Amino acid sequence: MMGFTALSGDAVERVIAGQLQSAAAVALLRQAMNVFGLMFLWQVFGHQGSASMLILWSVGLVASMAGGVLLDRRRRTGSGVTAADLRVHGCTGLMHGLVWAACMMMFSSGHSASQLVAHWTLISCIMICGAISYAATPLAATGFLLPCIVGLFFMFDGPEELPLRALATSYALSLLVGCFIYARTFARQHSASVQLEEKSEVVSLLLREYEHxxxxxxxxxxxxxxxxxxxxxxxxxxxxxxxxxxxxxxxxxxxxxxxxxxxxxxxxxxxxxxxxxxxxxxxxxxxxxxxxxxxxxxxxxxxxxxxxxxxxxxxxxxxxxxxxxxxAERITQLARFDPLTGLPNRAHLREVLDKSMVGMRTGVPGCAFLMIDLDRFKAVNDTLGHQVGDKLLTQVARRLRHICSGSEFCGRIGGDEFAVVIPHVAANRGIDTLAGAIISGLSAPYQVDEHLLYVGASVGSALAPQDGSESEALIRSADLALYQAKSEGGGVHCAYEPQLHAQAEERRQLELALRDALEKDQLHVLFQPVVEAETGTVVGFEALARWTHPEMGPISPAKFVPVAEEARLIGPIGEWVLRTACMEASRWPAPVRIAVNVSAEQLSHPSFVGAVVSALAQSGLEARRLELEVTESVFVNADTGALKILDQLRGLGVQLSLDDFGTGYSSLGYLSRTRFDTIKIDRSFVVGASNNKAESLAIIRAVVTLADSLGMATTAEGVETETELAMVRGLGCRKVQGYYFGRPMPAVEAAALFPADQLRARA
Incomplete structure (x- = not known):
């Protein structure tokens, strides 16, 4: 406000400009008052011999007036306004004040009382006019009034004039204080006006932005x-x-x-x-x-x-x-529909099922939920790639949408699993009809690019409210039914039955117990002898895992092995059996071998070769004395890496045996790609041949002939009688395994079959 502090900013500049403009608006009044004062002084003091002093003072007054005009013009021609302009304007006020202070000093003494009154009257008018003209610029007002206040001491210099001097000084100081008060109010009001104008500009700008x-x-x-x-x-x-x-x-x-x-x-x-x-x-x-x-x-x-x-x-x-x-609609589409097939996704299916369940409670007939899983789809992905698999899923979705063209609501749960909601169904008859149509329709061949593909479908269904009064329970029931359909070989429809839940709970409890079995030392290994067919000499043993639970007792391998495979526990269990079997076999005589069953899951991991090497190294067993038995299931997916791992094992000197030959996916192709040392003939063929079934006899003869031509040995499994032994001998089997020669036995009993001097002491 005074101009002593150099502040920056558009708002500050605009307030300073307002102060100067206010002063300039009354500058003419100030100049006119100066001229009037000059004329008044000449009229009062000019005839009393003070002409020289009046001339000198008049020149000073005119000079100050001209200087003020020049300074104002110089300021106006500059670019913008600053605090320096207030200081320049203050100099104008100071010159004005000094001239009138000199007037009071020059004409204050030697005059009559009437002249003194006239002089004071003029000075008071000049101070009022100056205060008015400099009110918005307190620096100029100060520069003008302070010299005037000093001049009053010369004007009223007598002792008897002391009250007049005090009165005049108080008067001048009041004018100065009034100038400060006005200047402060002016600055605040003008600043508020500037802010209001800026806000108006912002509003106008926003309005223009709305328009454009x-x-x-x-x-x-x-x-x-x-x-x-x-x-x-x-x-x-x-x-x-x-x-x-x-x-x-x-x-x-x-x-x-x-x-x-x-x-x-x-x-x-x-x-x-x-x-x-x-x-x-x-x-x-x-x-x-x-x-x-x-x-x-x-x-x-x-x-x-x-x-x-x-x-x-x-x-x-x-x-x-x-x-x-x-x-937003696209996001909703992605949130409720499967991006690959365009079918409703799991969340959307659940919403529809929830609504159907609510409708069922209001008196509408029950609803049903079907879960569909494609058979053999994984083989398509593994052999032809996921791109072909995705195209196949798209065609499956198209067929399913066509089959469910009525009130049924179909969708994709994920992977190769689909589901159907039937909002209104009274009995299983309609479910059976739809399930049959789905299995038939999805099992027809597919043409994907240049590939002709065959996949089947398995269906599990559940009907509300008897199979579940809540959506989650109904879905779980349908899932159990689908599991049953898959376990029956696929390509069938299974409706939910109460015992499925009991079986699932039993599997769950079995899985939980099996996870603790290794840690709590509940598993053990038994060894079944393998003998020469002609001499009956023990040439090896097959290691068989057994489980005895402290509460459930002995649990059959037929029960816990499938659970271990589903729960991905077969790997650690199989590795434990391998290490245990190798450690026991290292105490037997050198020619005797140990056979260990290997699952397809174990052969899918490259780390399995390292596990075999580690087991052999820790036990000290020679690699040629270890025989790994695999089933034909490992060859279903040729790109799983099983063939490469088998070749690496043969490179280590490990023997390979093909178990259950002829009972699964028998193919002579993989016999030419992988070198096996032994082919094991399943017990079902041995029993059939002992009963003189021509098919079984022909199969055993063919397998023996094939093995002999490829330089492989044959082992007949499940030989339990002397008649069966004589039969397999006559057919040319070299080795025999079965209850006739011995049941699976603990390691101590297996070691007792050899002379004590041939056993190596355990390290």
């Missing part, structure tokens, strides 16, 4: 709800000119072609209600016919009233939210 922005515009209506003052942006969004839209009912514009029929969307009814009740509304989204199509607009508005409370209409903002709406 990409998707927003302003609109307003009159009391009759007709558009007025239509903005170019709004008209552009409608694909019309402002003149075409001006005066049209807002609701008519928004309704478009529906105006004639009266079939308005619910959102338009909501907006019309707000307009009718004259109340605020915000973010109402509604479809509008514009630009040759349907766009989504979002409108907000408030009612307008004048100062007397008369309703003037509405004023608001509009936005085009078509892109946001479409984006």
């Amino acid at each position: 922005g990409a998707s927003d515009w302003l609109w307003q209506t009159d009391p009759a709800r007709r558009l007025n003052g239509v903005s170019p942006r709004m008209a552009e969004m409608l694909g019309r000119t402002p003149a075409e839209v001006e005066g049209t009912l807002l609701v008519q514009i928004l309704a478009g072609s529906a105006w004639e029929s009266g079939l308005f969307p619910a959102e338009l009814h909501e907006l019309a209600d707000h307009l009718k009740r004259r109340e605020n509304f915000s973010a109402i989204a509604l479809p509008v016919e514009a630009q040759g199509g349907v766009r989504w607009w979002e409108l907000s508005a408030s009612p307008r009233y004048d100062e007397t409370g008369v309703f003037l209409g509405f004023r608001g903002v509009g936005s085009d939210i078509t892109e946001q709406r479409e984006s």
